Amino acid sequence: MNWLKCSFDKYGVIYCNVLIMVLLINLTIIYTTMIPRTIHAEIDGRCEDIVTKAYTVEKALQQADIPLCDEDHLSEAAGAYVRDGMKLNLVHATNYTVTVDGKTREFKSLADTVGEALEEEGITVGEIDMVIPESSARLKDDMNVVIKRVVVKEKAVSETVDYKTVVKKDGSMVEGTEKVKREGKAGKDKVTYSITYVDGKETKRKEIKRETVEKAENRVVYKGTAVEYNGKLYSRKLTVKAYSYTGGGRTASGTRARVGEIAVDPRVIKLGTVVYIPGIGERRAEDTGGNIKGNTIDIYMSSKSACRKWGCRTITIYIK
Numbered sequence: 001m002n003w004l005k006c007s008f009d010k011y012g013v014i015y016c017n018v019l020i021m022v023l024l025i026n027l028t029i030i031y032t033t034m035i036p037r038t039i040h041a042e043i044d045g046r047c048e049d050i051v052t053k054a055y056t057v058e059k060a061l062q063q064a065d066i067p068l069c070d071e072d073h074l075s076e077a078a079g080a081y082v083r084d085g086m087k088l089n090l091v092h093a094t095n096y097t098v099t100v101d102g103k104t105r106e107f108k109s110l111a112d113t114v115g116e117a118l119e120e121e122g123i124t125v126g127e128i129d130m131v132i133p134e135s136s137a138r139l140k141d142d143m144n145v146v147i148k149r150v151v152v153k154e155k156a157v158s159e160t161v162d163y164k165t166v167v168k169k170d171g172s173m174v175e176g177t178e179k180v181k182r183e184g185k186a187g188k189d190k191v192t193y194s195i196t197y198v199d200g201k202e203t204k205r206k207e208i209k210r211e212t213v214e215k216a217e218n219r220v221v222y223k224g225t226a227v228e229y230n231g232k233l234y235s236r237k238l239t240v241k242a243y244s245y246t247g248g249g250r251t252a253s254g255t256r257a258r259v260g261e262i263a264v265d266p267r268v269i270k271l272g273t274v275v276y277i278p279g280i281g282e283r284r285a286e287d288t289g290g291n292i293k294g295n296t297i298d299i300y301m302s303s304k305s306a307c308r309k310w311g312c313r314t315i316t317i318y319i320k
Contacts (some may be wrong), residue, residue, distance in 0.1 A: 172222025184219030251287035263287035263298035
């Protein structure tokens with residue numbers, strides 16, 4: 001007993017301090033595990049009271065089924081002790097994916113925009129690269145950000161230039177016939193293009209320069225326009241209503257009205273033109289008349305009886 005008394009006299013203060021410490025630890029454990037405390041939390045802008053017996057913020061969130069990851073913003077340390085009435089702010093990071101250079105990766109970020117999130121992850125975007133959605137778009141959960149690499153290159157190529165066929169009318173050839181005057185020959189150009197590639201595939205090609213290396217030669221074809229009648233060629237044929245007149249006088253051309261001339265509409269048949277009238281022969285257009293309009297002619301006859309015999313007929317005439 002004496003040794004116990006001596007030991008207490010010597011170490012009594014230490015024993016008391018240890019005892020007090022043990023009591024405090026036990027009280028703390030009881031307080032943190034048995035007595036519920038309230039956390040006033042603001043989670044993603046939504047207010048919520050969390051009643052918990054957990055002793056750390058992280059445990060309290062786990063018990064409340066509130067997820068937490070390293071990228072989230074938490075106003076208190078995850079390992080901080082829970083105090084009754086504690087105020088807590090939690091902002092969850094946005095989940096998104098980035099597809100670029102043939103790979104898709106998942107990220108989490110507290111950035112507001114797509115561009116800020118990409119910069120945060122060190123993902124470079126060229127000046128003409130395409131970002132979908134655009135860099136200024138607000139970052140949203142489960143968003144798939146696609147970056148398409150755009151490259152513009154210039155390329156010079158040799159191209160064949162097809163010749164053209166030029167058709168010329170030839171009044172010395174019968175209508176329906178043709179003659180090749182000169183065969184065509186293809187040419188060659190040096191063409192420079194601005195070519196746009198998106199993720200290695202060509203999507204656009206624009207011509208920016210063209211130089212003639214060898215000029216193309218057009219194919220020249222003559223096509224007959226002449227009308228053949230009774231072995232003779234005429235420039236054209238025309239279906240007209242033919243009247244007749246007589247009585248002498250002067251024509252619009254200043255010549256004497258006589259057999260061998262006809263009156264015409266000069267907008268259809270020019271004055272001075274020789275025409276062939278089947279059954280009558282060649283006549284010259286020298287006169288006009290107030291009633292001669294369009295496809296109409298008036299044939300000068302030798303007498304009134306000849307005029308009556310002719311009457312009015314629809315015929316085809318041939319124009320030299």
